[in-house]
Amino acid sequence: MKYAFFVGCTTLSRLPGYEKSARRVAEKLGVELVDMPESGCCGTTYMETLDHKTFLALAARNIAIAEEMGLDIVTVCNGCTEVLTKANKELKENPELRREVNEVLAGTGKEFRGTQEVKHFVRMLKEDVGVDKIRSSSVKPFKGLKVGAHYGCHLLKPHEVMEFDDPEAPTSLDELIDATGARSVSYPNKLECCAGPVMGIREKVTWTVGLEKVEAVKKYADIMVTNCPFCYLTYERCQFMTENSPNVPIVHIPQLLGLAMGIDPDDLGISSNKVDASIMMEKQEA
Amino acid sequence: MRRWRRMTEAMEIRVTDEGKEFRNRVLETPGAEKLMHCYQCGTCTSDCPVAKRVPEFRPRNIARLAMYGQKERLLSGDLLWLCAGCYTCYERCPQEVHVSEIVSALRKLALEEGRLHPTIKVLMGSLSEMGYVYEIGEFENEMREEDGLPPAPQPDVRAVEAIMRKTGLMDRMGGE
Numbered sequence: 061m062k063y064a065f066f067v068g069c070t071t072l073s074r075l076p077g078y079e080k081s082a083r084r085v086a087e088k089l090g091v092e093l094v095d096m097p098e099s100g101c102c103g104t105t106y107m108e109t110l111d112h113k114t115f116l117a118l119a120a121r122n123i124a125i126a127e128e129m130g131l132d133i134v135t136v137c138n139g140c141t142e143v144l145t146k147a148n149k150e151l152k153e154n155p156e157l158r159r160e161v162n163e164v165l166a167g168t169g170k171e172f173r174g175t176q177e178v179k180h181f182v183r184m185l186k187e188d189v190g191v192d193k194i195r196s197s198s199v200k201p202f203k204g205l206k207v208g209a210h211y212g213c214h215l216l217k218p219h220e221v222m223e224f225d226d227p228e229a230p231t232s233l234d235e236l237i238d239a240t241g242a243r244s245v246s247y248p249n250k251l252e253c254c255a256g257p258v259m260g261i262r263e264k265v266t267w268t269v270g271l272e273k274v275e276a277v278k279k280y281a282d283i284m285v286t287n288c289p290f291c292y293l294t295y296e297r298c299q300f301m302t303e304n305s306p307n308v309p310i311v312h313i314p315q316l317l318g319l320a321m322g323i324d325p326d327d328l329g330i331s332s333n334k335v336d337a338s339i340m341m342e343k344q345e346a
Numbered sequence: 347m348r349r350w351r352r353m354t355e356a357m358e359i360r361v362t363d364e365g366k367e368f369r370n371r372v373l374e375t376p377g378a379e380k381l382m383h384c385y386q387c388g389t390c391t392s393d394c395p396v397a398k399r400v401p402e403f404r405p406r407n408i409a410r411l412a413m414y415g416q417k418e419r420l421l422s423g424d425l426l427w428l429c430a431g432c433y434t435c436y437e438r439c440p441q442e443v444h445v446s447e448i449v450s451a452l453r454k455l456a457l458e459e460g461r462l463h464p465t466i467k468v469l470m471g472s473l474s475e476m477g478y479v480y481e482i483g484e485f486e487n488e489m490r491e492e493d494g495l496p497p498a499p500q501p502d503v504r505a506v507e508a509i510m511r512k513t514g515l516m517d518r519m520g521g522e
Contacts, residue, residue, distance in 0.1 A: 067498070069478040073486050076493035083495075100477030100501025105431050106466050107473075109450040110457055112376065114513040118473075121505060164512050168505035217433035227437055253395040253432035260465035261427045268399050329493065 061188055063179075064126035065093035066144070068137040069101050070289040077329025078289060081314035082136050082181055084328060088321050089189050089197060093134060096125045102140040103147075105214065105257065116157070117164040119147030123178070124170040132177040134184050136314075138288035141180040142214035146221045148178050180215050182287045182313060183224050186232045194239040198320035201241025205343040207316070208277035208308075209233045209244045210295070212288040213253050227251075236313060237285060240320035241345070247280040249273065256290035270298030274306045282339050283309040285316055296334050309337035319344065365415025368455075372412050375451035383441040384409045390435035390445045396428050403428045405435050405445040412448055421456050427463040457518050470519060474510045477501025 071078050086093045103118035123144060126133045135141045151158045152174040162171050179187075185194065216227040225232045228251070234244035255269035274295055277284045286292040292310055299305045311333065318328040319340055330337055361369070372378050390405035391397045397404055403425065411420050420426065429449045436446045456462060462470075469479050476482070482498045490498065510516045 069480050069482070072490075072498045073478070073480045073482045076490065076495060079495055080493060095496060095499060097499055098502045098505075099499045100503075100506055101473050101479050104469065104473070104479060106469065109431070109453045110462070110466070110470070111454065111513060111515045111518070114510055114515045117509045117513060118506065121502075121509065164509055168502065168508060170505065213430075213432040213434075218436055253430050253434065255395050255430045255432075257430045258396060258428055260469070261424050261463065262400070265396060265399055265428070269395055327494075332493075 061090065062092040062094065062131055063134040063184065064096050064129050064131040064176075066096055066099060066102070066122065066126075066133050066135045066140060068135060068140040068289065070293070071136055075289050075292065075312070075332075077315060077332040078136060078292065078312040081312055081318045081323075081328040084323050085314040085318045085321065088318070088323060089185075089193065091184070091189065094129065094131060096122070096129070096133075099125050102135075102137075102143040105139045105143060108143060108146070113161065113164060115143070116147045116151060116161045119144050120151060120161050120172040121165060121168060121170050123148055123176060124165070124172050126176050127173050130175075132179060134179050134181055136181045136287070136289070138180065138212040138214035139290060141178065142217075142222065144178040148174070148176075149221055180224075180287065182215060182232055182236065185236055185317075191235045191239050194236060194317060198240045198317075200322045200344050200346075201320055202340070202343050203241060203345050205242040205283070205340060206281040207237050207242045207244050208247050208281035208284045209237055209250070210254070210273070210284060210286045210291055211251065212286065212291045215287060233285070233287060233313065237316065240316055242316065242320075242343075244285075245280045248276045254291040254294040256294040259294070266294055267298040267301045270294040271302060271306070274299060274308050274310075278306045278308050281308075282343070283311050283337060285311050285313050287313045299335060305335075307335055309333060309335045309339065311337055311340065316340070359414065361414050365417070367415070368417040369413065369415035371455055372415075372448065372451050375454055377444065377447035378412075378451035380441065380443045381409065381412055381448055384413065384443045384445075385441060386410060387440060389438050389440060393434045393438055395432060395434070396430055400428060405429075405449075408452070409443060409445050409448055412452065420452055421459060421461050424463060426452050426456055427466065460520060462519060467519060470510075470515075474507050474516065475503070477503045477506045
């Protein structure tokens with residue numbers, strides 16, 4: 061298995077632990093992630109709301125790079141996944157739009173042809189690698205570790221674009237977590253948005269939304285697992301915006317998987333998580 | 347009876363010609379075509395993560411204001427930019443109005459009116475200048491190396507800027 065790896069601005073610049081663990085886990089599972097030369101920002105979910113053609117063209121330029129590589133794209137960000145998936149779908153389905161966008165791309169040396177697919181890391185694991193393989197690779201399974209899973213929004217929604225899992229009752233992330241020996245628990249408002257995109261508009265709203273969720277997770281689980289850099293940053297940072305921090309470790313899904321696979325915590329960047337996550341190692345079979 | 351008629355006349359809601367024009371601009375924006383199907387059930391608002399914490403942010407009201415072409419009330423302040431884009435209202439709207447798409451249409455109109463939120467403007471400016479929304483330069487790549495990560499891809503910045511100029515977005519954002 062081989063994919064073009066679209067890391068995305070936030071993970072590239074701020075979350076080495078997420079990127080590192082995704083790369084190591086992929087390697088361990090025999091999945092090759094190839095970097096995409098000259099790729100840049102997906103365009104952002106904001107761009108979708110500002111200008112349709114710019115959103116399509118910026119996404120198309122990135123997708124065209126993967127087309128040249130002859131590989132499907134794997135991303136680790138819900139936002140990038142939604143942006144690239146939506147643009148890919150619209151441009152594949154609408155030849156007139158494709159022609160217009162390729163006109164915008166003319167002169168950049170790129171052309172959208174519509175030959176590749178876009179997948180989130182979680183989807184790639186669930187559909188292409190398989191939960192069984194994750195289970196059999198978990199040589200150092202967790203014991204008694206309770207996890208609050210947070211899917212975020214754009215892995216699943218809008219459902220007619222993402223066409224993955226059930227947006228109202230998803231199971232993919234829970235299945236991956238359970239395959240490590242840990243137990244994915246249910247908790248109130250599990251599917252609620254992190255409100256990360258509002259951070260730059262009214263910061264306090266994001267911290268309030270974030271803290272409410274982290275507090276809910278604390279009642280039922282030892283750690284919280286995310287699959288999006290924005291969700292991760294919201295739930296981690298909000299805990300430093302209050303005097304009574306709930307102190308819930310926020311963990312990237314490949315970090316959890318990687319530990320269960322026996323990968324060294326340093327190779328997974330566990331120490332770069334701002335809330336101490338050593339409880340994970342304590343709840344692992346030797 | 348007469349008094350009642352006088353009262354209802356005073357309370358009657360009239361959509362002004364200006365309001366109608368603005369409403370039409372919303373309706374003509376792809377994605378917002380179903381605005382007038384909204385029957386104000388409020389599902390969007392009851393499930394909105396922002397509405398739960400921000401009293402003035404009510405997706406149902408946004409749809410209503412758009413139906414009445416209340417341009418100023420919609421475009422002023424940071425109202426439109428408080429939507430987190432989570433698509434909960436999109437998924438659950440029984441009429442498929444998709445308030446998130448109405449917000450998206452209104453943001454496009456705000457941009458046309460030169461009223462892009464300053465934070466978003468900064469982000470879009472970074473994107474056009476660096477190809478990323480955050481700086482990923484020499485320093486960041488040194489940090490990446492320390493973490494055992496390969497250098498970040500160098501985006502074709504000229505291509506990104508050319509795209510944003512060609513679609514006219516740069517002009518609408520107000521130059522740089």
